[in-house]
Amino acid sequence: MSERLVISGGDVFDGTGAPPERADVLVEGGHIVAIGSGLDADERIDATGMTVMPGLIDCHVHVTMSELDSWKSRLAPFSLPFYEAIRNMQVTLEAGVTTVRDAMGADYGMKRAQETGLIGGPRLLIAIQLLGQTGGHGDCYLPSGHDSPLRTPYPGFPHGVVDGVDQARKVVRELVRSRADWIKVASTGGVLSDTNMNQRQLRDDELVEIVTEAGAAGLSVMAHAATASGIKAAVRSGVRSIEHGIILDDEAIELMLEHGVWLVPTLVAPHAVLAAAAEGAISLPPGAIDKARQAVEFHAESFRRAVDAGVQVAMGTDSGVAVHGRNPEELAAMVAAGMSPWAALRAATGGAADMLGLERDIGYVRAGNVADLVLVRQLAPDLTDFAAEVSAVLQGGRVVYRGARHAATAEVS
Structure with missing residues (x-):
């Protein structure tokens, strides 16, 4: 007994x-x-x-990411991120976070290691890889002609660049085979890629195919979407959550309400980019610092308007961009942006569990x-x-x- x-x-x-x-x-x-x-x-x-x-739930982390400097990351030994993840998961747990949704990087072996007690840390839900278009957020092809992904594909971690519905369907199936819990797409550019945040990425038929194929396997889709056009396209395609939501217009907010789509704001992430840049020499993609400044300018106001309108919020930090173990700083950021303390704590507990479909467990x-x-x-x-x-x-x-x-x-x- x-x-x-x-x-x-x-x-x-x-x-x-x-x-x-x-x-x-x-x-x-x-x-x-x-x-x-x-x-x-x-x-x-x-x-x-x-x-x-x-226990807090962080719905957007990257436990295998420990270095914002893209050049240093590419020079690291292939296996080093797996060992760094053990440390990252432990300090995240010590900050009061008992469950995370990893938005790219962690694979099924890491999930099993935590489940079986081989390593400590939060419970892991894994997206494994990010799906994006050629030339989009997640495509690491360089002007020199070199293809330099942050993580080289390996068994259980497929290549994420897709073009057309057939490729999109195939890679979703590969991710399902690799035991992903979530599917992640990029429907706009991002701060830490050589892309335009305002650029809409992936066409409607590709997004719908990804959502449909994920749904056939019982999985939901999270969308990296920084600005309004890509946010609205992702919402119309049927995604479950919008990640970042840096620039939201009235129509995007109305669509999120209509479709019951959650916002995972990651308010601390652009501040972390600027802080890292201020600390000294760091190799970032062209324009990353300017985009981070733009994100800081608009992000909190978009968040406040979404909260005031009634959009459902689940806490996410983008730790790996932000600093592992400082995840609860997102709570203070949400309060500073206009959310009540109890609502912010709900976003990191019951609300996050509702979004993940795990409210009967955590x-x-x-x-x-x-x-x-x-x-x-x-x-x-x-x-x-x-x-x-x-x-x-x-x-x-x-x-x-x-x-x-x-x-x-x-x-x-």
């Missing part, structure tokens, strides 16, 4: 967006079995004065859900310094991290 653990005396934020309420949380067999008062168990964690909440503190939980000493009103206040992280009811200033105590009843 599995031991019962009670987390007692804390203020429980349940993931719905409602303010926390004082309650105990009873855990058995890796799942939450009850929320109430006066609950008893074999083991107790005293969470008095803390907030007890679902994202909420309620009976039956997996006991992925975070104990936070003090929540600042603007949600700054969240990671520094993490006292303990639980995955499946097991304590996997205790903060350096951990104040909770475990006692045998």
